[in-house]
Amino acid sequence: MIRERIADNVYWFQSEVYAQVAAGAVIGTDWAVVIDTLPVPEETLEIREFIEDTLKVPVRFVINTIYHADHTWGNCYFPGVGIIAHTLGRKFVKEKNIQALENAQKQDSTFQKTKIVLPQMTLGSGSINLKVGKKSLKIFTTPGSSPDGISVFVREDRILFAGDAFLPLPVFLEGDIDQLMQTIESFKDLGLENIVQGHGEVILRGEIDGAIESNLQYLRELKKVVANALKKKDPQQKLEEATVESCGKSRVLLGGLVEELHRRNLAYLYQTELAKLGNPQ
Numbered sequence: 001m002i003r004e005r006i007a008d009n010v011y012w013f014q015s016e017v018y019a020q021v022a023a024g025a026v027i028g029t030d031w032a033v034v035i036d037t038l039p040v041p042e043e044t045l046e047i048r049e050f051i052e053d054t055l056k057v058p059v060r061f062v063i064n065t066i067y068h069a070d071h072t073w074g075n076c077y078f079p080g081v082g083i084i085a086h087t088l089g090r091k092f093v094k095e096k097n098i099q100a101l102e103n104a105q106k107q108d109s110t111f112q113k114t115k116i117v118l119p120q121m122t123l124g125s126g127s128i129n130l131k132v133g134k135k136s137l138k139i140f141t142t143p144g145s146s147p148d149g150i151s152v153f154v155r156e157d158r159i160l161f162a163g164d165a166f167l168p169l170p171v172f173l174e175g176d177i178d179q180l181m182q183t184i185e186s187f188k189d190l191g192l193e194n195i196v197q198g199h200g201e202v203i204l205r206g207e208i209d210g211a212i213e214s215n216l217q218y219l220r221e222l223k224k225v226v227a228n229a230l231k232k233k234d235p236q237q238k239l240e241e242a243t244v245e246s247c248g249k250s251r252v253l254l255g256g257l258v259e260e261l262h263r264r265n266l267a268y269l270y271q272t273e274l275a276k277l278g279n280p281q
Contacts, residue, residue, distance in 0.1 A: 001043040003050065004202070006194055007157040009135065012202055013047055015039050020199045020254055021070045024161045025051055026154060028133025031060035034081075035152050035161045036198075037074025040110055044074030061130070063139060064119060065150050065163025065198065067092035069100060075117035084128070085119035086141060088148035093118055123150070144180025145172055145198075158191055164198035169249050169258040170215045173268050181219050184212060199254055214248065221247040226269045230277070239266050 002014040009027040014020055015038045024035040025047065032051050037044045051059055064072045064085040072093055075083050085093070097116050104111045121128075127140035135154055142151040142165040152161040164171065165183050172180045187195070188209075195203040195211065203211045225247070229238035244251050244262040251259050 001046045026132045032057045033061045035063045036071040039070040044077045076115040083119040084121045086148035086150050087122040087124035090119045142183045144175045144183040146174040158193040161196045168200040168253040218248050
């Protein structure tokens with residue numbers, strides 16, 4: 001696990017095991033908040049040990065920015081804490097993650113002690129404000145990548161823990177491209193110093209405007225490609241010609257995982273737009 005202090009009492013963690021998944025922590029005088037967990041128990045336990053054994057502050061809340069296993073399966077390694085998530089996030093964890101964990105445990109002994117812990121506190125719209133020592137956190141809904149997306153804004157430091165609402169390559173396979181674009185556009189108004197992505201590196205102040213525009217431009221390009229493909233006799237050829245590079249992103253991002261994600265984005269958007277025309281395939 002990689003660890004970095006990005007502001008006073010604000011930390012970023014990144015998995016060295018899977019897809020550069022990120023987590024965070026905001027440390028108060030008497031207790032701390034953890035934002036997401038990491039994919040494997042060993043890394044999540046490193047976060048807990050750093051906060052509780054090194055910094056000597058107990059964790060009181062864990063915030064899940066999305067229901068995905070790589071952000072939530074570590075909930076159980078913070079026993080007795082309050083779990084905060086989107087209302088849909090709780091629903092999706094219950095419907096999808098319980099069976100997924102059972103399947104994983106049959107294949108990998110790493111997860112034998114992992115248990116699904118459902119969020120107890122949820123929001124379906126608007127925001128929740130949480131005071132952690134001298135830090136003021138705004139927890140708010142950020143749909144688009146997934147309908148259960150939430151983000152956490154640290155007001156004093158202008159740091160946004162964006163979850164999967166902001167990634168090196170935007171992904172909307174469970175959500176809506178237009179909604180995701182609106183969410184990303186809204187980040188311009190926050191006066192940010194840092195964006196902590198759900199996966200990948202922390203984006204610094206001088207890089208933020210460019211990163212936001214890069215993600216928006218990529219999504220615009222996808223919409224253009226799909227609109228053109230729908231007019232062609234051989235739409236699949238048009239989709240195959242649209243590489244991740246031709247849409248403005250590097251194929252080496254996230255260790256090369258973005259090529260597959262890009263293909264899935266295109267296929268999902270094409271099928272979505274085709275269905276709107278009343279011609280699903």
